[in-house]
Amino acid sequence: MTSALRRKAAQMASAATQCFSYSSLPATWALRQRGGGASVLRLSSRRTFSVSAAAGFDNQNREYVIVGGGNAAGYAARTFVEHGMADGRLCIVSKEPVPPYERPALTKGYLFPPDKKPARLPGFHTCVGSGGQRQTAEWYKENGIEVLYEDPVVAFDGKTQTLKTSSGKVLKYGSLIISTGCEASRLPEKIGGKLPGVHYIRDVADADALVSSLGSAKKVVVIGGGYIGMEVAAAACGWNLDTTIIFPEDHIMPRLFTPSLAKKYEELYQQNGVKFIKGALIEKLGAGSDGRVSSAVLKDGSVVEADTVIVGIGAKPVVSPFEAVGVNPKVGGIEVDSLFRTSVPGIFAIGDVAAFPLKMYNRIARVEHVDHARKSAHHCVETLLTSQTKAYDYLPYFYSRVFEYEGSSRKVWWQFYGDNVGEAVEVGNFDPKVATFWIDSAG
Structure with a gap:
């Protein structure tokens, strides 16, 4: 290390008891909390930063915090692990008593009667819905991910980069991912x-x-x-x-x-x-x-x-207590760009709550579906941890599975891609299949 870099490291380490905004530090440096409170300098190619130690915050500071315990949170956690950036650095704050799970099961297999093999946890924790590893509570512990169960965030301060939970915990974050989803109307x-x-x-x-x-x-x-x-x-x-x-x-x-x-x-x-x-x-x-x-x-x-x-x-996006980050007035939800960045540096939003640019239809949209929750989570974390600048180019996708219980005379699964726009052309008679194509004005 050169003498100039040593001087820079000493200056930053001596300020470890202060609360830094990530935007106040050079883009190639990050402070990370270790052990008994010593902050160390770490060279990083990432564009986000953890914050220094501060005795006024419970359980020290968190480098990355995800608020919400749904599908998107689970898939985001997986991406952090894939990049080796979860252990001791990631905290998930959830109102749920269990780790993230594949929510679509709740209106499908979970409702089957006991004699027809209903779905039950831990069978459908994320990320089994996409063929990934089942992320049980043990998985989060093994990967060093802190999960605060049944302790939702009730207050947020973007200036001090702090969150307050229902139990009274005050968390300081470096980068924040809002993954609060929707609530039933x-x-x-x-x-x-x-x-x-x-x-x-x-x-x-x-x-x-x-x-x-x-x-x-x-x-x-x-x-x-x-x-x-x-x-x-x-x-x-x-x-x-x-x-x-x-x-x-x-x-x-x-x-x-x-x-x-x-x-x-x-x-x-x-x-x-x-x-x-x-x-x-x-x-x-x-x-x-x-x-x-x-x-x-x-x-x-x-x-x-x-x-x-x-x-x-229907459902409505859960934006509280993050309204100050920026809510889209037309579609609701936290407005983000094509990399899931909000208007506040260091804060992202993913899944159902994100109002994002739907590139193929040139409009701002929210998509309440597990496919988008999974893909937006991955894209966002890739943006946060790497130099990715590729815009999220999403093809809307929806599916449903019905009558799949044992003894059903007919099990049905439908898939829908794109948007219900244009002239519809139907092929087949639903015996056993049917397809519908929407043709736009350009043919």
């Missing part, structure tokens, strides 16, 4: 949205509660004809329950399916005993003498009996 409490027997699905605790209800249910009402509604209704068929789907549109999956394609799937559900009430709005959910939900009352006054109701009317 709910019916208002005043119309019965919180009655016992009314369910929303977003995490494994929600799915556990629903499975318990399905075990004693007789009549199920599903509100919503999108992803959640269709997958939950298919699972209810595995329990041989009287199932009705209620939604305001003319057909199921209106954001993706054409009327013709929707009709074929609706007929499949009807063959499995599912009833549809289309073009209908909920006035309220009624309660029985025991206080549990007993019916769905529609705007036209009609009443549908139910002892279990599942609400699948």
